[in-house]
Amino acid sequence: MSALKHPQILLASDLADGEVLFLGAEGWERDHRRARVARDKEEAAVLEGVGKAEIAKNRVVDVYLADVDVGADGAPTPLHYREKMRLKGPSVRPDLGKQAKGAA
Amino acid sequence: MTAHDPSLARPNTPVTTYRYDEFDAAFVRERVAEFREQVRRRLEGSLTEDEFRPFRLMNGLYLQLHAYMLRVAIPYGTLTARQMRRLADIADKYDRGYGHFTTRQNLQYNWPKLIDTPDILEALAEVEMHAIQTSGNCIRNVTADHFSGVAPDEIEDPRATAEFLRQWSSAHPEFSFLPRKFKIAVTGSEHDRAAIMVHDVGLRIMTNAAGDVGYQVVVGGGLGRTPFVGKVLRDYLPRADLLAYLEAVMRVYNRFGRRDNKYKARIKILVHEKGIEEVRAAIEAEFVAMDRGVFSYDPTEFERIAAFFTPPPYEALPAESAKLRAERVAHPAFGNFVEVNAAPHRVPGYAIVTVSLKPIGGIPGDATSQQMRVLAEASERFGFGELRISHEQNVILPHVKQDDLFDLWKLLDGAGLATANAGLVSDIISCPGLDYCALATARSIPIAQAISKRFSDLSRQRRIGKLGIKISGCINACGHHHVGAIGILGLEKKGQESYQITLGGDPTFSASIGEILGPGVTAEQVPDVIEHIVDFYLAERQEGETFIETWRRIGHARFKDVLRREGEDGADI
Numbered sequence: 196m197s198a199l200k201h202p203q204i205l206l207a208s209d210l211a212d213g214e215v216l217f218l219g220a221e222g223w224e225r226d227h228r229r230a231r232v233a234r235d236k237e238e239a240a241v242l243e244g245v246g247k248a249e250i251a252k253n254r255v256v257d258v259y260l261a262d263v264d265v266g267a268d269g270a271p272t273p274l275h276y277r278e279k280m281r282l283k284g285p286s287v288r289p290d291l292g293k294q295a296k297g298a299a
Numbered sequence: 300m301t302a303h304d305p306s307l308a309r310p311n312t313p314v315t316t317y318r319y320d321e322f323d324a325a326f327v328r329e330r331v332a333e334f335r336e337q338v339r340r341r342l343e344g345s346l347t348e349d350e351f352r353p354f355r356l357m358n359g360l361y362l363q364l365h366a367y368m369l370r371v372a373i374p375y376g377t378l379t380a381r382q383m384r385r386l387a388d389i390a391d392k393y394d395r396g397y398g399h400f401t402t403r404q405n406l407q408y409n410w411p412k413l414i415d416t417p418d419i420l421e422a423l424a425e426v427e428m429h430a431i432q433t434s435g436n437c438i439r440n441v442t443a444d445h446f447s448g449v450a451p452d453e454i455e456d457p458r459a460t461a462e463f464l465r466q467w468s469s470a471h472p473e474f475s476f477l478p479r480k481f482k483i484a485v486t487g488s489e490h491d492r493a494a495i496m497v498h499d500v501g502l503r504i505m506t507n508a509a510g511d512v513g514y515q516v517v518v519g520g521g522l523g524r525t526p527f528v529g530k531v532l533r534d535y536l537p538r539a540d541l542l543a544y545l546e547a548v549m550r551v552y553n554r555f556g557r558r559d560n561k562y563k564a565r566i567k568i569l570v571h572e573k574g575i576e577e578v579r580a581a582i583e584a585e586f587v588a589m590d591r592g593v594f595s596y597d598p599t600e601f602e603r604i605a606a607f608f609t610p611p612p613y614e615a616l617p618a619e620s621a622k623l624r625a626e627r628v629a630h631p632a633f634g635n636f637v638e639v640n641a642a643p644h645r646v647p648g649y650a651i652v653t654v655s656l657k658p659i660g661g662i663p664g665d666a667t668s669q670q671m672r673v674l675a676e677a678s679e680r681f682g683f684g685e686l687r688i689s690h691e692q693n694v695i696l697p698h699v700k701q702d703d704l705f706d707l708w709k710l711l712d713g714a715g716l717a718t719a720n721a722g723l724v725s726d727i728i729s730c731p732g733l734d735y736c737a738l739a740t741a742r743s744i745p746i747a748q749a750i751s752k753r754f755s756d757l758s759r760q761r762r763i764g765k766l767g768i769k770i771s772g773c774i775n776a777c778g779h780h781h782v783g784a785i786g787i788l789g790l791e792k793k794g795q796e797s798y799q800i801t802l803g804g805d806p807t808f809s810a811s812i813g814e815i816l817g818p819g820v821t822a823e824q825v826p827d828v829i830e831h832i833v834d835f836y837l838a839e840r841q842e843g844e845t846f847i848e849t850w851r852r853i854g855h856a857r858f859k860d861v862l863r864r865e866g867e868d869g870a871d872i
Contacts, residue, residue, distance in 0.1 A: 211342065212412045213366035253344040257362060275794065277364075277733065280742075284365055285734040287662055287744045291395055291410070292365050 197236035201262035204230040204271050205242040206278065207255035215281045215293070216255060218242055223255065225293070227282050228270040232263065315448060315685055316377050317462050317607045319427045326470070327424045330431060334358045335417035342414060357437075359430030360416055363737050369408045369416060370433040371423060375443035375461040375485070376404035376688040376695075380675040383686055385426040387671035393419050398671065400656060400664040402728060402779055403482070404442050404688045405433055409735055431469065436477045438468035438549070442484045444492045445689035448608055449697045451645045455504045455512055457487035459605035460541070466604075467542050474549050478556035478564035481549070482521075494690060496520050496529045496810035497782055499566050500548060503808075505535065513537045518548065518578070519570030520810070522776035527567040528810045530575040532582065539596035540586075546594050547586040551578065611683040611698055616648025620701035633708050635757065636719040641704065650704060652682075652696040653689070653721035654711060659755045660748050663729040664692035673714040681707045690779075691728055693721065723760040724768060724833065725751040728779055732772025732789060733796075739772035741789025741796035746770050746825050753826040754833075763833055766846045769804070782806035784846045785832060786813040787825065798825050802832065802858055803850045814855045816862060828862065835861050 204227070205218040216223040217230035224230060233239035239260055246258035261278045263271035273279050284292015319327070334354065341351040355361075359370040371386070378386075386406055390398050393415045394408040401407055411419060423429055433440055441461040448456040464483060468474065474481070486493040487504035495501025501517035514536045520529025536544055552566045555573070570578050627634035642651040654674065657663050666674070674694055678686045681703045687695035699707055711717040720726045727750060730736065732743030747770050754760055769783030773790075780786035786801035798820050801813030820828055835858060840849045850858065 208362055210348075211414060213362055215365060250348065253341070253347070256348045276796065280733060281364055285744075286742060287734050287748065 199233065199235055199239060201274060202265050202271065203233045203239050203242070203260040204263050204273075205233075205246050205258060206261055206281065207246060207249070207258040210254055210256055218245055218249075223249070227272075230263075230271050232265055232269075232271050233260070315608050315611055315683065316379055317374075317458075317604065324424075324427070327427075327429050327431070330358070330429065331417060331420045331424050334420060338413060338417055353435070355416075356434040357431070358416070358420065359433035360411075360413075361434065361737075363409070363735050364733070365735065366410045367413055367416070368735065369411045369419060369430060370401070371406045371408070371428060371430050372433045372440040373404050373406060373428075373688050374440060374465050375447065375458045376445050376690075377447075377458060378686045378688065379426075380678045380684040380686070382426045382428055383671050383675040383678070385422060385428070387668035387675070389419055389422055390668040390671070392422075397665055397667045399662075399731065400666065400688050400692050400694070402690045402692060402730070402777060403433075403440055404445075404690055405440060406688070407731075409731075434480075435475075436479050436481075437475050438464075438471065438477075438481045438483060441465050441468070442482070442493060442498075442690060444486045444488055445687040445691075445695045446492055446642070446651055446697065447487065447687070448610065449644050449646070449649075449651050450488045450490075450492075451643050452489040453487050453645065454489075454506060455487045456605070456608045457485040457493070457502075457504055458608045459601065460487075460502065460504065460514075461485045462604050462607070463541070463601055464545070467545070474553065477549075477553055478558050479561060481552070481566070483545075491807040492689075494779070494782065494806040494810075496808065497522055497526070497779075497806060498529065499552075500545065501529055507535050507537075511537065514541060516544070516548075519567040519575070521565055521567040522779060522781045523565070524562050524774045524776075525565075525568065525571075526776065526781040526812045527571060528812060529567075530570060532575070532579055538601070539598075542596065543589065543591040543594035544582075544586055547582045547589060550585050550589070551581045555581065610646070611685075613646045613649060613698070614700070616646075616700065616702075618647040620648060620704075623701040623704055626705040630705070632719075633705055635761070636708050636717055637704055639719040639723065639757075639761065640721040641699075644698075646698075648701055650699050650701050652699050652704070652707065654694040654696060654716050655718040655720050655726060656693050656716075657720060657726050657747075657751065658715055658718045659720075659725060660752045662744050663727050663747050666694070670714050670716055673710065673716065677707055677710055680710070691726065693726070719757055720760055722765045722767070723757075724754045724763050724766045725760060726767075727751060728767070728769040728783070730771050730773075730777035732770075732778075736772060736777075738775060739789065740774075740791045741772050741798065742822070743770040743772035743778055743787070743789050746787060746789070746798065746822060749822075749826045750829055753830060763837065764845065766833070766836075767804075767806075768829070779806065780804070781812045782810065783813060784850070785829060790819060792819055796822055798822060800825075800828060800832075803847065803855060805847050816859055831862055832858065 219229040283294040340346045361368045443457045443461040484493040484498040485502045497520040503515040516533040517529035518532040682696040727747040729747040733739035769779045770787040771778035771780040782804040788799045800816040804813030
């Protein structure tokens with residue numbers, strides 16, 4: 196197994212509404228806490244492969260891996276502020292985006 | 300309610316805006332139908348994203364951080380009350396109850412669903428609006444002075460020229476796939492409110508010695524990664540040559556503009572690399588060699604278009620309103636609003652009113668659907684049903700009787716639209732930044748909010764005077780930071796948001812690109828740094844001097860030195 200510098204999750208945008216999605220154990224999730232975490236390069240490659248297949252099925256667009264930190268509860272949190280922002284929604288409109296639904 | 304219901308009467312119907320003819324209307328309807336089919340094919344899977352992307356961009360639809368974004372064109376910033384209401388209705392029905400007015404005089408919806416976008420475009424088409432050429436490598440929405448037709452210093456209303464160019468450039472077959480986007484701005488006044496010096500092509504309406512109206516043509520300006528002030532291509536271009544000459548400009552750019560590197564694909568790079576003389580020679584050669592018959596000037600057509608922009612039926616009024624004078628004294632807050640947000644009008648007894656979309660601590664350029672409706676109502680009650688969107692992300696009511704200003708102010712105040720800060724330090728231009736934009740490297744809106752709150756005292760703002768702060772969340776410079784008297788650029792530095800400050804930018808005829816003050820600072824430090832800069836300016840300015848005048852007189856180094864002393868070792872500033 197080839198080690199990753201950081202664990203990773205797969206993000207995408209829903210084709211129909213553009214909302215941020217996370218690849219989970221049973222498909223796309225809208226809550227990042229249900230994202231499947233890759234802990235080595237092989238697992239990351241599997242996630243990417245699923246992502247490519249999902250692009251081909253026209254379910255999602257803009258698929259990419261992001262580095263995360265995994266908390267004691269097993270929930271991943273992206274390391275970069277850009278993806279942290281995507282988890283929630285606009286920082287200037289807490290009434291909009293995922294944060295408004297209580298997902299982040 | 301009957302057809303004779305007096306409540307339906309609208310005495311102030313818009314009379315100074317372009318109206319679609321059958322060709323215009325059919326063209327837009329066909330584009331909507333075409334896009335509806337493309338969306339259907341995308342959702343059913345017969346178009347891939349790579350195939351679909353150029354189609355959606357041709358219709359102003361982007362994919363951003365949290366959702367899709369639809370950019371709606373507001374040609375030369377002119378809107379009718381009916382159009383503004385439709386924008387509000389769309390915000391409620393298909394988005395989340397608000398819209399964002401941009402520096403390109405457009406409106407952006409931040410949350411549309413892909414499947415709804417054809418319906419949105421259809422709703423726009425019903426009121427003669429669209430999203431065509433608000434994206435993509437084509438000639439973008441033509442912008443113009445937001446005081447068009449009412450500015451006292453105007454030679455000619457630039458909107459006729461802008462509309463003339465819109466019709467020429469819309470779906471132009473030769474220029475639909477340029478090396479990159481191309482932006483044209485037009486002004487007709489002695490003072491530039493359209494930032495023509497920092498557009499790919501800037502047109503300044505002027506007269507020659509014989510008194511004929513024509514254009515000074517400026518080329519190669521632009522902000523972004525590599526900012527340049529444009530250079531004069533022609534001191535005077537007769538109106539009869541306008542379309543043919545711009546055709547020559549576009550052909551030279553289309554032929555020689557770099558396609559190997561998208562960051563170097565703008566005409567400003569061509570002008571910079573080849574020099575203005577070589578570019579001018581190529582354009583003039585093309586202009587001489589081309590078949591100009593196709594683009595020959597039809598004065599009848601220009602006059603037909605110009606007739607849409609004739610003045611509304613103003614009343615004959617005294618130059619100054621006694622009623623206004625008394626109300627200003629009786630209501631100091633109103634008096635401040637008039638002092639700051641009302642500008643002189645070319646017609647006696649009238650004023651141009653800037654409605655600030657920059658409430659203290661608010662999001663620059665955002666308007667709720669309810670505010671849009673209030674603005675529509677305000678334009679109908681007090682301004683012939685016409686509105687303008689400024690590149691400074693504000694809304695202009697261009698024809699308000701001085702006698703009506705107090706009632707207008709009360710209406711605006713009730714909707715949170717009466718902030719008396721037009722042109723002052725809290726009237727900040729800001730791009731959406733990383734709160735929405737997929738390209739951004741840092742947030743810009745929270746920085747604007749923090750500065751606005753720091754300078755929340757409007758009387759202090761008036762003492763400081765006109766001072767433009769402009770903020771961009773990445774080097775693409777949608778917030779025009781390069782031409783801010785104080786510019787702020789959000790970048791990423793070691794995984795953190797970092798803000799680079801520039802001083803001395805100027806978007807007018809005396810255009811200049813701001814100079815970097817020093818290393819970037821954190822978001823938390825920005826308000827302090829801005830306050831130090833402003834305090835230093837106040838200490839150094841001479842009577843009547845603007846910030847940019849003081850900065851030019853005493854030099855950038857003085858500002859840099861004093862701020863270096865303010866920091867512990869200068870490294871943070």
